[in-house]
Amino acid sequence: MVFSSLIFIFAYLAVTLAVYYITPLKWRNLVLFVVSLAFYGWGEPTYILLMLVSIVSAYAFGFGIERFREKNKKAAKLMLAASVTVNLSFLLFFKYYNFFAENIGFSVIEDLTLPVGISFYTFQIMSYSIDLYRGEVPLAKRFVPFGTYVTLFPQLIAGPIVRYKDVCDQLEERKETVSKFALGVNRFVTGLAKKLILGDTAAAAAEYLETASEFSPTVVGTWLVMLFYTFHIYFDFSGYSDMAIGLGRMLGFEFVENFNYPYIAKSITDFWRRWHITLSTWFREYIYIPLGGNRVGKLRGFLNLATVWFLTGFWHGADWNYIIWGVYFWVFLVIEKAFLGKLLQKVPPLAHFYSLIIVGFGWMIFFHTDLSVIFESAKHLVGVGAEFANASVGYELLKLLPFIAVCAIGCTPAPKLLVQKLSAKTKAVKAVSPFVTALLLLVCIAYMVDNTFSPFLYYIF
Amino acid sequence: MEKRSELLTVILFCVIVGVLAVLFVALPDRDFSEQENRALAEAPKLDKESFFSGEFGKETNVYFADQFPFRDQFVKLKSATELGFFKKENNGVLYSYDQLAVRDFNAYRSRIHISENTDRLYPETIKAQLGSVEKLGQSLEIPLVTVIPPRTVDVADSVFDYDRPDGDIAFELMNETLSEKAGYIDTLSLLREKYESGEYVSYRTDHHWTTLGAYYVYCEIMKELGVEDKIIPKEEFEIEQIEDFSGTTAARANFPFYKKDVLELWHLPDDGEYKIIADGEELSGFYSREYLESSDKYSVFIDGTHNKTEITKNGDERKTLLIAKDSFANSLIPFLAREFDIIALNLQGNTMLSLAVAEYDPAAVLIVYNTENLITTGSLGNVK
Structure with a gap:
């Protein structure tokens, strides 16, 4: 279920x-x-x-x-x-x-x-x-x-x-309290909306654009595919964690947080402190530190890290692409440890951009068990074997632009900060909050209800 | 304040979940959704096998969604969200304003829905299919007339605020590939011009042309067949209007706001003199009025789609027109039947037209097969 x-x-x-x-x-x-x-x-x-x-x-x-x-x-x-x-x-x-x-x-x-x-x-x-x-x-x-x-x-x-x-x-x-239950409801409904309204739509867009680019690959199209995979996995997975934490609260539990705005990370090291936190914690506590962590000399340290990232990749799925995905991050973590990390701190906007690209391409590896597809996509991203754009992609981009904007904002703490700021100013926020949550729940129900909708196709005759 | 807001959150959540859960159990199941025009799922049967295979779980999910309380309203809420939020499309249907009815949302068949492969148009396959039609025209000894009705997105191109990715490629190919011999009638230019001048030639909520649109096409066919003088003037018809027609496109999209269509039945005093046999059964007339009560109102025209429909006029010896068609021809046929005896075959499944010509000995052949079908099915390529 x-x-x-x-x-x-x-x-x-x-x-x-x-x-x-x-x-x-x-x-x-x-x-x-x-x-x-x-x-x-x-x-x-x-x-x-x-x-x-x-x-x-x-x-x-x-x-x-x-x-x-x-x-x-x-x-x-x-x-x-x-x-x-x-x-x-x-x-x-x-x-x-x-x-x-x-x-x-x-x-x-x-x-x-x-x-x-x-x-x-x-x-x-x-x-x-x-x-x-x-x-x-x-x-x-x-x-x-x-x-x-x-x-x-x-x-x-x-x-x-x-x-x-x-x-x-x-x-x-x-202790099960009204306050906890209410927080749980808010969290659950937020997660539900993230998954159903943003995650699933992004998934459909990624799939659609990817099929389209099989016929006529374009640079813009491939970047969009990467972008939508990036949105899809975040809203899907963090939405699910939100729902879990929310449900836990309704039952009186407090679970640890699992995500902390991973897409605002300014390095890969930073990203993995924000993404699927409980998994990283697990590997650190039960694999990396027992192996000696980084207190065992540089070479052993890198090797320990390699073990952890090989396992992290492999944990996500039993296929080569997951292993490559894990090792891919190991490479960047090592480079950041060696010298890049210090450089990145000097130019935050560039660091943010770099992190997003590396993570985004990581999702391309993550979502494709067929390694040749990953290789092809990499070429298309930089314009090898693909035209820059065509009419279809331009049309899709235009159509999806508002959605992209909503997703991009949704990945940042901005919405939460806005609510906090407003509620400090006016009591109205607190007063309408229950209704907003209820409305969001109804919209989510609508998305679940219409999921199976496939019309009777009598028109082809 | 804090406490009250929290309590209210909890209460609203419990009420929404509780009430809907209770209503789901309490309300009787519906068999059919008028709004979506389809049968709804029934409660799945529980047995050991289906339970352990997970099949029962899947079917239960579908059952829940189909029989959910206020399903129609929720479906509308979803498409309202999609529209208001970011998309100009739901379930593959575009919407736009229409100059004819500003402020009303109007649904148009989309060409970009992936599940139907209408998103992509392959010039080669379209050319090949049109080639078969052209070849048929060359080989027939009697006149061939070819009508390929445009989709609403093609006719009402100007009301959409973004470009169609493939433009008019399909229609350019028709003009290029089909010669005199195929008797091609450019219905896109015809209907687009009428649409632009404010005439009601395409439904907003259905993918077909209106009866008026069909009438204009009828006039062109008559000209092409050299019987221009036999065209019945518009004024002679008595027009009956059926309000509140909501067709296929609206059912697909479920847009919360749209203006419904008016479906017109055009009558002449001699309507009763025609004998119409659809798949062996005689119909009461051109219009099967029982469909007007159903959600499938367009089937009012010659009883919807049949494999073979024959029309004769009592006591008159007339030339026969053989029509290979899809549903667009249904509203066209009542016009043509005033001049010709009709043998209408559903083109899907009846592509051996030269054999049909040998069998029925018509004076001319008419093909009516719409652009959506041209793009998504290969049937036209099989005509011989």
Whole structure:
């Protein structure tokens, strides 16, 4: 089930919120656990079992880790290794088996589908086991709160990757308040609008322009494709995170932020501090720093960084383009560390432009598993094998210009700052805010309702 | 203030979600949407197989969207947002003002909707199709007349505030490729001129020409066939106006504001003397009035599209006109039938015209196949 569907909002969420709030406090985790399993099972019921096995094993090994942690480091390490192995092996098998098989020459398993959210919940579970081993979180003694932590539907299938240490207190005790719920509603509706009105439209534009440029490639057309992919992934993904954080608040949780206006970044280093923050944090905490981080000499440091970026790329998908995408960023991060970073600080506008281009082209790599397409696009961007523009592209550009402007502004903190400024000046903002949110929700519903619309095509006869 | 605003946010959210959820369950399902002119999804059946394959989940989503309370209003809200927000288009339909009715939004068939491949026009394939028509004209021993009706975007070109990417390429190709032998009538120039001079020749909400537009084309066909003197003057018709006609384009676009069209039925005193047989069944007349009650009003003309429609006049021995056509011909045929016996074949599926000529022995052949179809289907290329 996805958040931006009618069935989620009007069946699932409506029932979930009602049941959640009429249930006495001490049963609320159980309610969340059960409804989250239903949420997960809606599309692929069989994979519930897989997830439960992951949860039970991490939960059980947790007791082992806790028991040996102080007295027998080796045994505790073994327990941790066992827990991580169970979890990782599921991820490796379901996500990566076919990729390896294909590249080594083994036979591919045809109907191996990826369990939804496995990349996310595996990382969440691992954060628990590792932090427990490090003594940074208390043992999860009761099963239900731990199960609730992993399966919690707001963040289950697309993050943010919430670490156990960030929410373990909230699992035991949290306050649901009107204020939190209202903030949650605002956040959820904002995310919904970002995804449905901006993200999906940008995706359609990218797809349309890309198909068009297959026939007659133009420089302008290819840049537009890149631009719309850039908008699409941001509004889609950050919108989803907004919805997750909003839903969490409605249930009384505070999740960590996942995005911080990544497209205003002034370097690639800066960009990765703002984009999918919880993933970068995870890799830093559990891979980069354990490897020694940057305190192990320049060469080892670069190598550690390379490992992290190879894994970051590979985490996004089991295909070469994702690996290339990860390594691509590693290259720029290394260059920035070496000398470029200092230069960029001197010319902020140029630095911003540079970051956008590198990130934008990154999305071209990200969205195309066919490497030859990436290569072709790169040529077209600089005008090799493509005319500058043609009538169709000019027409599309003109038509989409207002939309591009809305998206561009939407990527910056400007809208938020404007609201803050206005509400400091006048009370009217506070007064109309509930109605604006309600109206936005209605518009989002309209987009969901009209999604399936395909008219009866009697006119061709 | 802060608290009140927060409370109101929560209440509004819960009311919207709650009320719509309850109404969804409580309201009876609709079978058909008049506004969109299509059947709506029914509740999917739950069984083990469909549930585990995920099929049930997908169908439920469609069911939710189709049976959602106030669906028609939401659909309009979406297109209002699209228009007001940034786009001059919804579901592939452009909108613009019309000089004839300033302040009303008007829907026009778009050529740039990807799912129909109308976004791209391939001169080679169009040329090849027109070549087949030309070849047919060369080989036939009787006159051939070719009418390729323009789309609304072509006729009303001047009301759109941005250029059509391909301009009039398709029509230039028609002028180039089709010779005397193909009897090509340039209906684009004809209708565009009439449109510019303020005549109501194209519907705003439907992709067809109006009855008036069809009448002008009828006059040209009569001239081409050398029976100019038999043209019935406009004044002789008694014109019946059907208000509130909203056609295919409007159904596609769902623009919240637009002026509906007027559909005209042109009558003569001798209407009752014609015998019209559509696919073996005799019709009550040129106009099947039951369609006026439905959302498919354009089918009022000779009962909509049939594979074969035959028209004769009681007691009269007349020449036969063989028509290979699409739906544009439906409003044209009542005019032509005053002069000729008609054999009308749906061109899609009936492209072997020389065989049809041998079978029906007509005095002339008329092809009516619109530009949208020329671009999106290959049928015209198969005529022989």
